[in-house]
Amino acid sequence: MKSDSPRTRADGPGDDGTDAPKSATIYDVARKAGVAASTVSRAFARPGRVNAVTAERIRGAAESLGYRANPLARALPTGRTSIIAFTISDVANPFYAEIIRGAQAAAAEAGFTMVLADGQESEVLEREALERVIPIVDGIVLATSRMSDAAIKVTARQKPMVVLNRSIPEVPSLTTDNQSGVRQVVEYLLGLGHRSVTYVAGPEASWADGARWRALLEVGAKLKVSTRRIGPFAPTVHGGREAATHLMSPLPSAVLAYNDQVAIGVINQLAEAGIVVPTAVSVIGFDDIFASSLITPALTTVAAPLQQMGVIAVRNLLAVINGAQPRAGGALVVPTHLIERGSAGPARHRKDKE
Amino acid sequence: MKSDSPRTRADGPGDDGTDAPKSATIYDVARKAGVAASTVSRAFARPGRVNAVTAERIRGAAESLGYRANPLARALPTGRTSIIAFTISDVANPFYAEIIRGAQAAAAEAGFTMVLADGQESEVLEREALERVIPIVDGIVLATSRMSDAAIKVTARQKPMVVLNRSIPEVPSLTTDNQSGVRQVVEYLLGLGHRSVTYVAGPEASWADGARWRALLEVGAKLKVSTRRIGPFAPTVHGGREAATHLMSPLPSAVLAYNDQVAIGVINQLAEAGIVVPTAVSVIGFDDIFASSLITPALTTVAAPLQQMGVIAVRNLLAVINGAQPRAGGALVVPTHLIERGSAGPARHRKDKE
DNA sequence: TTGAAAGCGCTAACAA
DNA sequence: TTGTTAGCGCTTTCAA
Numbered sequence A, B: 001m002k003s004d005s006p007r008t009r010a011d012g013p014g015d016d017g018t019d020a021p022k023s024a025t026i027y028d029v030a031r032k033a034g035v036a037a038s039t040v041s042r043a044f045a046r047p048g049r050v051n052a053v054t055a056e057r058i059r060g061a062a063e064s065l066g067y068r069a070n071p072l073a074r075a076l077p078t079g080r081t082s083i084i085a086f087t088i089s090d091v092a093n094p095f096y097a098e099i100i101r102g103a104q105a106a107a108a109e110a111g112f113t114m115v116l117a118d119g120q121e122s123e124v125l126e127r128e129a130l131e132r133v134i135p136i137v138d139g140i141v142l143a144t145s146r147m148s149d150a151a152i153k154v155t156a157r158q159k160p161m162v163v164l165n166r167s168i169p170e171v172p173s174l175t176t177d178n179q180s181g182v183r184q185v186v187e188y189l190l191g192l193g194h195r196s197v198t199y200v201a202g203p204e205a206s207w208a209d210g211a212r213w214r215a216l217l218e219v220g221a222k223l224k225v226s227t228r229r230i231g232p233f234a235p236t237v238h239g240g241r242e243a244a245t246h247l248m249s250p251l252p253s254a255v256l257a258y259n260d261q262v263a264i265g266v267i268n269q270l271a272e273a274g275i276v277v278p279t280a281v282s283v284i285g286f287d288d289i290f291a292s293s294l295i296t297p298a299l300t301t302v303a304a305p306l307q308q309m310g311v312i313a314v315r316n317l318l319a320v321i322n323g324a325q326p327r328a329g330g331a332l333v334v335p336t337h338l339i340e341r342g343s344a345g346p347a348r349h350r351k352d353k354e
Numbered sequence C: 001t002t003g004a005a006a007g008c009g010c011t012a013a014c015a016a
Numbered sequence D: 001t002t003g004t005t006a007g008c009g010c011t012t013t014c015a016a
Helices: A026-033 A037-045 A054-063 A069-079 A096-109 A123-136 A147-157 A179-191 A207-222 A235-246 A260-272 A307-321 B026-033 B037-045 B052-065 B071-078 B096-109 B123-136 B150-160 B179-192 B207-223 B237-245 B260-272 B306-321
Strands: A082-090 A113-116 A140-141 A161-164 A164-170 A171-176 A196-200 A226-230 A252-257 A282-285 A301-305 A332-334 A337-338 B083-090 B114-119 B139-143 B160-164 B166-167 B171-174 B196-200 B226-230 B254-256 B282-286 B300-303 B332-334 B338-340
Touching: A026 A037, A026 A054, A037 A054, A069 A161, A069 B071, A069 B096, A069 B123, A082 A096, A082 A123, A096 A113, A096 A140, A096 A307, A096 B114, A096 B123, A113 A123, A113 B096, A113 B114, A113 B123, A123 A140, A123 A147, A123 A307, A123 B071, A123 B096, A123 B114, A140 A147, A140 A307, A147 A161, A147 A164, A161 A307, A164 A207, A171 A179, A171 A207, A171 A307, A171 B096, A179 A196, A179 A207, A179 A282, A179 A301, A179 A337, A196 A207, A196 A235, A226 A235, A226 A307, A235 A260, A252 A260, A252 B123, A282 B300, A301 B037, A307 A332, A307 A337, A307 B114, A337 B026, B026 B037, B026 B052, B037 B052, B052 B260, B071 B123, B083 B123, B083 B306, B096 B114, B096 B139, B114 B123, B123 B139, B123 B150, B139 B150, B139 B306, B150 B166, B150 B171, B160 B166, B160 B306, B166 B207, B171 B207, B171 B306, B179 B207, B179 B254, B179 B282, B179 B300, B179 B338, B196 B207, B196 B260, B207 B226, B237 B260, B254 B260, B260 B282, B306 B332
Parallel strands: A082 A113, A082 A140, A140 A161, A161 A171, A171 A332, A196 A226, A196 A252, A252 A282, A282 A301, B083 B114, B083 B139, B139 B160, B160 B171, B171 B332, B196 B226, B196 B254, B254 B282, B282 B300
Antiparallel strands: A164 A171, A301 A337, B166 B171, B300 B338
C-alpha cells in the first residue's frame, strides 16, 4: 500500500555509496494527508487558498515525513530558482568583503541563495563565470565588471541585472559618490596647504577610475588646484609600487590613488626610497579596505557604505525579479566620506615653485 | 509547421518585461536535425553511442539554434546539478581568498559551478547558509567550520563532503601541517635566543586553534622551551588588541598568535603602549594573509599553500561525487613553512630570570 | 544505432 | 476549496 508510486529509477545502479535516504516528495505528503498533490503544493505556495484544517493536516504530514520541497523540481515549471548571482572582479580584493556580506544578508532575508562568481580580474574569466551561472539564476548583480557596456547590456537582456560601481544607461546602476569624495579630498588637501594633486590611475576598464579622474579634473579646475594623472596601473599593491617609481623625480605634493591597495603600494615603495609619508608627500586612497587602518602611517581614504551597497543592490535586483519596472534615469548614488588618518599632512614649504 | 510543440504556459501573464527570448530546447534541435529527442540527448551525453554523421547533424542544428542544455531540467532526472558548495566562516577573512581561488578554478575546470556560503563567524548562520544550498549541490567543501564534529558528520551523510582546516574521523579532511609549522617557529625562536613562547589563542570552536596549541605544548616540551597560553580571543585584529593588554604586565619574550590578524592586533596595541616589536618582544602569526607583508614591522608568519589547498579539496570532493571511495585514514596534510620577516628578532638580554 | 515513452518532483490551468 | 491533468526539459529504459 505504499509501493504504488511509479518510481522506476529510484534504485538504479547505485554506484556511489554516499547517497542520502530518498527524501519525501510532495506525493508522499499528499498520501499521508489524504489530499491531492496539487493541494499540498498550494498549501505551501498560497496558504490562503486552502482550507485551514486541511492546511494543518498537510503541514503535520510534511513535518512528520521531514518533507523539504525540491527547489530544482520547483524551478522547472516555474522557471525561477531563487538563486541570484553576484559577480566580482576578484575575491581576493578586500574591497568586496563588506559588500558581499550585505548582499548575502539581503538575499537570505528574501529566501534567495546567492552564488558568487569571481572574474579574477580577467574579462574572459568573468564572462565564463557569468555564462556558467546565468542559466541557473533569477538575476545578477554585477560588481565592478571588467566587461564593456555593450556586453553588459546584452547580458542584461537575458536576466534582471543591477550593476555596482558603474553607471550604464538602461541598466539599473548603483555607484558611490565619487564626485563628492574627490571634492572632500581636494578641499581637505587645500586646507593643508596643497596646491596640486597627482592622480595615480587604475585599470582603464574600470568605470570608477574614469569617474574619479574626471571628478578630480573638474573639482581641481573649480578650486584652483592643479592636477596631473599618471597610469594606468594594476589596482594592487604591486601596481602602487610601480607607480611610486614614476612619482619620485618631481615629487608631487599630494597623491590621490585609484584605490587603497595602490595607495599602500605607493607608500611602501616611497618608504623604501627613504621618502616619508606624509612629511614629504601626502597620499590618499579610495575604499577604506581592512588593511588601510593597519599600515603605517594609517591611510587617509574615501570610504563608502559598503555593506549598505550590497543590500541596496540586491533589494533592487529582487524588486526587478518580482516584476518591478527597472528604474530608469541615472544611477543610484550612495554617499562617500573622507576618513582622515595619517597619510596626508600639511604641504611642506617648497623653495622651488611648481 | 512549428507550432506543434505542446507549450501551454510559454506565454502566460507576462508580468515582468525582462524575459529573454525562449531559448531552444532539445526538441527544437531534434526537429531541426530530423531525429528523436532522445538521440539529441545521447549525442551530448554519450557521443560514442551515436552515429558520427547523425552526431554532426545534431551538433550543427544545436549550434544554429544556439542551444544550451538547461541545467535545471537536466538535474531533475539525474539528481545531479554540477554545483558544489564552499562554506567559509567569514568572507571578510582574507585568509580564504587564495583558497577560494584555487577551489573555484578546480571546480570550473571540471565544469562545476561553485557557490560560496558564508557563515559570518556564526554557527547558526553557517547552518542556515548550508541548509539553503544543500538541496541544490552535489557536494560540499566545509572550510573552517564552526559547527561541531557531530553536526558535520550528520551533514556529511547527506552529501559528499570534504572538510578543510580540520580533521574529522570518517570525513575526508585536509589540514595544514600545524605540527611542523609550530616546530619551525620554535626552532627559529630558539635560534634567536628565546626560551619561552606565549600562545595567544583563537576561538575555542576552531580546530586549528587546538591543533596549534597542542603542537606548541609538545614541541616546547621536546625542545625545552617553556610555553604559556592566554585566551581565547576573537580571530580578528580587535581580538589581538585585546590580547595585547593581557600581555603587557610580564612582557613575554616571544608571542605566537592564533593567526595573522591576531598577531597584527597584538603588534598594534603594543606599539600604542610604546612597546616595540621585535625589539621588546617577538610576534609570529599564522596564515600569511595579504596584509601581513604590509604592516610595520612586516609579520613573520607560518604560511601554507593556500591555493593548492582549495584545488585539492575540490578535486577530492569531485572524486567522491563521481563515486570514488572517500579516503579513510587520517586527514591529508599539506606542508607549511615559516616566512621570516621583521616581527621576530633576537631575545633581549634580561636581568630578571623568568 | 535509433525511436517511443515514461518519469524526475513540482506547478498551474481547468473542472468539479 | 479541492482534484484531475498536463506539462516544465531532460534522461533512460525498452523495443525496434
